[in-house]
Amino acid sequence: MQFKAQCIPLAIALAFASAGSASAQEIIKIGHVGPVSGPSAHLGKDNENGANMAIEDLNAKGIKIDGKPVKFVLMLEDDGADPKQGTAVAQKLVDAKVNGVIGHLNSGTSIPASKIYYDAGIPQISPATTQTKYTQQGFKSAFRVVANDAKLGGTLGAYAVGKLGAKKIAVIDDRTAYGQGVANEFIKGAKKALPGVQIVAKEFTTDKATDFNAILTSIRGKGPDLVFFGGMDSVGGPLLRQMKALGITAKYMGGDGVCTEALPKLAGAAAVNGVVYCAEAGGVTPAEQKNLDDFVARYKKKYNSDVQLYAPYVYDAVMTMAAAMQEAKSSQPAKYLPLLQKINYQGVTGLIAFDQFGDIKDGALTLFTYKDGKKTKVEVVK
Template sequence: MKIPHSLKLVALATCLATGSFIVCPAAIAADVTIGFAAPLTGASAHYGVDLKRGVELAIDDANAKKLVIGGQPVHFVLDAEDDQGDPRMGSQVAQKLVDSKVAGIVGHFNSGTSIPASRIYYNAGIPMVSPTATNPMLTSQGFKTVFRVTNSDAQMGQLAGHSAVQALKGKNIAVIDDRTAFGQGMADEFVKGVEAAGGKIVDREFTTDKAVDFKSQLTRMKSFNPDVIFWGGLDQQAGMLIKQMRQLGMKATLLGGGSFENETFLKVAGESAEGAVSWDYGVPLSKLKAGKEFDNKMKAKYNEGVVAYSPSAYDATWVLINAMQKANSTDPKVYGPLIRSVSFEGVSGNIAFMQNGDMKDPAATFYKVIGGKWVPQAVAYGDKVEPLQN
């Protein structure tokens, strides 16, 4: 661990000379920097800010414990960067964090930024733990430094595909995605899930992650008389999409996978949101052991509770810190190989990894909009689905 020059001067100034010895009353804690990257501006900023708060709370809690690693008191600090949800900016931010010699990375939010950034971190030997990036490619590149504390699209798409056929009784299922690494990746896996469950895809459309008008795609879809429409993309567009569906007289159920089960979708969609369903990552906050306590901590510090994925960001930060403690080192090349063996009960649930960096048996929750609110209906642990009583 490298102690900043300014800290060395402080340490010397506080040491007392006694005869031929120099006695220091207390060791000076060395800064260990955790890097973070997500969209902190733009349409997805509410996600990025929520994630950043989760990392900040984890760092606060770690520093309160006054941890000693490698015989040296440590003080964790955060280097947070705005990748704007843009792959090109994500790569620039990744290189900036590498050049700053951060000890580990929590991020990124989008799969499209996480995948190119992961190569930069891998080449530098710096571990990366994403709280939210879901595209299977992230952990299929063979990079031993890359992990995630969420479901992959393959896992979530299979759940959503099966539920479209089995739970929603979809006969004619249509798909539209935003062509991003997340949206298209999720839609691809959803199609596989539908086909594996014996269902039928009658139409597939696409748009962009900047679009606000979906009526041309929906008009083509309408001719196939779909009863379920899957959206591969994020919340604001999902809200606009379902409003335009209803304006065109389409009564199909809108289904998503880890993309729009939050307040933003409800605000944009208004009354049109009623009946929408989606699978989301993890277990409902209200069902988690530490969920209420964590939400209260968020409210106490930020005057706002959990927006979406801050519990996962909190746990991703502790993945790095726990591995450092296990290795008794903050050197990425020393503690990095031990991340695979990290296992603990996090705020978002049980944290443990498979060899490729994916989560073991990640949980997912099936939600439905009832009375203008997202109401959890069932939780899946791996292949096992358990109905919830509300």
């Protein structure tokens, strides 16, 4: 009994010491939002994985801010690629007093959510939102680490007529902010590069559609040599499969939403080979390639799957936000936001720096095609 009486105060003392140590470590909450349910769940999970890798790496480094140890905690939310759900989870993160937000993936959710973050003074870095409007709203808290639709769609339009020789083009979009935006910019780019190009059809579907026979039958009669689709791979893949079934031999082009490793599974490997051209809203120079390759290899080892699309950009978005906090010697949004606006961070996807709107400076695009069912790089365009 005497031994127990002596041990109880010691146990209490150790507990207090442990609590004191924990309280000395500041907790920094980073929100991540993406669609981890619904048709684009594979892309949302890819982004989520990239965020997790960044948080783990930051904590493994034992980061200090203003000389004090910190621990980064990731708060994961699912927006289902739905604008209403997106604003709901945005408010949830604001209420949780997160220090910053990485997301959203889709333009249709990022744009309405961005006002909620702006009103709360919380910095938001999107790793995938390309709709030009996102950074044109006057919200100084909104940033992106990829090129926007004006560059993405415009470059694809010029490539379609200049390199692929397209003269008769059919355009389909899914009516989302992203789909309409990239399709409109594609048309502008094509017309600018070749004023005489014919847009023989301009059709639309939805981001949940599965049957495209009526649209494609109409398009087939107009004999296009290229079909452009503005939307995500979950719709774009089945659309391409049905194009082939109807005997449409036109080239197929899309933005980053269809430019995924999953596209051959969704459309069929035979449907994509030598037919599909797309662009990812990012890219690295040959000198930067090793850093990106190393990340891709680490991702593959950790998750036993390939990077789908934007996981490296999510990783860099988290790291860039943390770097701004370190420079500001504070994780408080009002204090590190001015440093984020002026940041120069060398990431796995290249140099991260923002212009006065929050767009990435000198944003690159990577053009891809598909060979033997595998996404294959064509060239990087800046």
